[in-house]
Amino acid sequence: MFVFIHRAVLASILAGGLAATPALAQTSKGDRELGQYLSSECVTCHQLSGKQSEGVPAIVGWPEDQFVAVMRAYKNRERENAVMRTIAGRLSQSDIEALAAYFGSLPKPAAP
């Protein structure tokens, strides 16, 4: 689904020379492009491939509402972990939704 829209947007850029890609934001509640930028902060620890490593869980392919709930819990200091509280602390609701949209759109890795 996403690939289809992505290509369509790019095709419209090529055809009309549009600079912005507003249609991307319509694929989900969150701004996926913003989410992709914000995600660069997450993937210093959480692997984009969805691989879990020791104390750092996988965060790709989650349902968006679950992702938002967990991040809000860190932001509201209802969940422990100093790193996550600090990261979540400065994320707005739309930032969190953007991240949920981005990570939610990534495929989960196949079970080992």
Next chain:
Amino acid sequence: MIIDRRRLLVGSASLGAATLLAAPPVLGQAKPRVVVIGGGPGGATAAKYIAKDSKGAIEVTLVEPAKQFVTCFHSNLYLGGFRDLASITHSYDKLAANYGVKLNHQTARAIDRDKKEVVLEDGSRLPYDRLVVSPGIDLKYDSVPGWGREHEETMPHAWKAGPQTALLRKRLEAVPDGGLVVMIAPPNPYRCPPGPYERISMMAHVLKSAGKTKAKIVVIDAKETFSKQALFQEGWNKHYPGMVEWMGPKIHEGLKSVDPRTNTVVTGFETFKDAALVNVIPAQTAGRIALDSGLANQTGFCPILPENMKSASDPNIYVLGDATIAGDMPKSGFSANSQAKVAAMAIRGELTDARVFPARYANTCWSLLAPDDTVKIGGSYEAKDGRIAAVETFVSKTGETAELRKETQAENMGWYAGIIADVFT
């Protein structure tokens, strides 16, 4: 113009259909070129993110003499016997294979800022539209009286990971029970603020594990206080009682000289003779090329614009990592990786029509005190009042439970795997 078009077509054809869709914004012009100097966590991350997110619209060349990179982070864990050297050694091959980053394994000799070219050691030149300078630190070999580059085999620094780190471990293993280890700890600012103290912990762990509990580690520090001090000192007292003696300048009254022939360290207060090992961590500056190119100020480090990591003195150059004056951010691999992503986004915004978002920086430094006893410090940062300022910071507390410390170590190991995947794959 004809040549430019041909370059574009050749470049696009080789990168496949996906690239053809994501055409550069200005058709008919050559691809914009980015050169990155330095393949550490700053430079390699910048090269990857610019190449990956521009989907081939920007030509990225990474200039790094080494074929493999040994991370300074977790090199203390190698010293402590928790990792082998292979596990902290990483290739650049995937940056080329996965994202089309061009690897140039030469030393960058100079930057011709007027012509916007990097001069390589063989005399050839790499033109750039934007340049990323991420050279890490250089050691000030004249900052410790009696010690210089010619003494780094006898009194190793091991502050650039690789053969020096292996040498330090070999020398540490040879320290006898009852032997004396002296560390000369550097003045601010330097790479990895908690690094010397994690290293002391690992040295003590190696000695204790070998039953050499009569060995002693004396630390002659240039600073009165240091990162995570209460946590480290609590850890040393708990795990290595009587083995570590730390001295700030008020106690040692100044480092006067070292003598590599006799392994002697002379301070204003005391002379330490016949040390089994002296680890000299000297004062530091930005990497040579940053100094030679006029990117640094009188401090020896490079001022940057906090909103995007651009050099304060050249709009075509970005500087990353340990070489920079990054406000509240410490000099760490994590910081360099974080800064690189901000710079990569800004560069794509300048050279293509990519969206640019406000800079967000982050850092965390984990330090291992003893097996399964790890502490951390970190924060989030943003551009504010002309500098990079902390938004929120955190640090582990003294007296934490063993369970929490073990979880923190698992997080430390998971982070390492994560940042390596992020930088090198």
